[in-house]
Amino acid sequence: MKSNKIALGIESTAHTWGVGLVDFTGKVLSLVNDVFVPEKGGLHPALVREQHLNNFTRVINEALTQAKCSIKDINLLAFSQSPGLGPVLKIGALVARMLGQLLKIPIIGVNHCIAHIEIGRLMCNIDDPLSLYVSGGNTIVSAYESGRYQIFGETLDIPIGNLLDSFAREAEIPHPGGPKIENLAKKSKKYLTLPYVVKGMDLSFSGLFTAAKRLLESEKYEKEYNLCDIAFSLQETAFAMLTEVTERALAHTEKTEVLLTGGVAANKRLQQMINSISDEHNAKFEVVPLKYAGDNGAMIAWTGILRYKSKGEFNLTETIINPKERMDNISIPWRS
Ligand code: AMP
Ligand code: MG
Secondary structure: OOOOOEEEEEEOOOOEEEEEEEEOOOOEEEEEEEEOOOOOOOOOHHHHHHHHHHHHHHHHHHHHHHOOOOHHHOOEEEEEEEOOOHHHHHHHHHHHHHHHHHHOOOEEEEEHHHHHHHHHHHHOOOOOOEEEEEOOOOEEEEEEEOOEEEEEEEEOOOOHHHHHHHHHHHOOOOOOHHHHHHHHHOOOOOOOOOOOOEEOOEEOOHHHHHHHHHHHHOOOEOOOEOHHHHHHHHHHHHHHHHHHHHHHHHHHHOOOEEEEEOHHHHOHHHHHHHHHHHHHOOOEEEEOOHHHHOOOHHHHHHHHHHHHHHHOOOOHHHOOOOOOOOHHHOEOHHHO
16 A cells, blocks of 8 residues: 555547656656657557557556556546547547546546646746747647636647648658757758748747748758758747747736746757746746656646645546647636
8 A cells, every 4th residue: 555645647639648657745656658650741640549559558557567556556547638639539538437437536637738837837846837838739828817727829820849840851850850950950050031920929830831841842952051051940930939929928927937848848949048038037947857848647647636636536427538628718726
């Protein structure tokens, strides 16, 4: 018998089948991921679903072993309920609902975007940040206000990680493109003009993608400029857009902490830009440790614990997936 209660969290919104065990004090006992990597093109939901179905027990067992737990030690099950790819979300919901009923323990459905912020608050030991969440599937500037995580700015079309990965694919760079674009960008200082599209507080990256792709296809490519120059210009433009919106949200909300999270948070140039506006506004800047910044089960487990402690478990009828649910639609009882 373990002394603290333990939650098992399942992340299953997109490419990652992630399982994390976290105790009720916030100590992460284990974290195991299985990540689908497309051979070509984007994420095909049916293929991702197959991979998750073929790997879920292995990942759960590895997470239990790592934490030196048995399944009987688990007191709470949490799963990613929204937003994400429907067929993929369903696997997480199915496994959580079956396990919860078999083990006769409470189940909590968690919004993936909120989980990214909650694990950041826990890991970075901060209270009330303005958050920039940048990943393969999301680009959101948000902060807690009036009982919810309000969205101040977001992408109107493709997410930033998707922009980087899609451009990389055009340049025949294998997935995930983000880290490779970052390395190429370091080798250039030559800025090529690209469309900078901020509409009010929202961002649009699709025109930027098309323009960067055209640079690759142009006859001037490899004569007047090279791939490093495009990578540099793409990053500078996209990250400046993110920085502008984050800064305006920071000025508006007057938060004293800034949190950078999601897989793209690994990018040193983006960290530098967000750090500099945080400094200008006397706000403390934190990047979520990379292990917890990308999709993972621990963030789901921890958010499940917060919700369970403040509001109790879900009825089974409340555990249906919601692929399109926005984070600002959900009340946050543990912070009010
Ligand atoms: P996530 O969706 O949160 O799991 O994050 C995956 C995304 O992060 C992918 O689009 C990656 O290309 C991107 N990514 C990872 N590392 C970096 C990096 N160093 N710079 C830019 N993007 C990155
Ligand atoms: Mg994510």
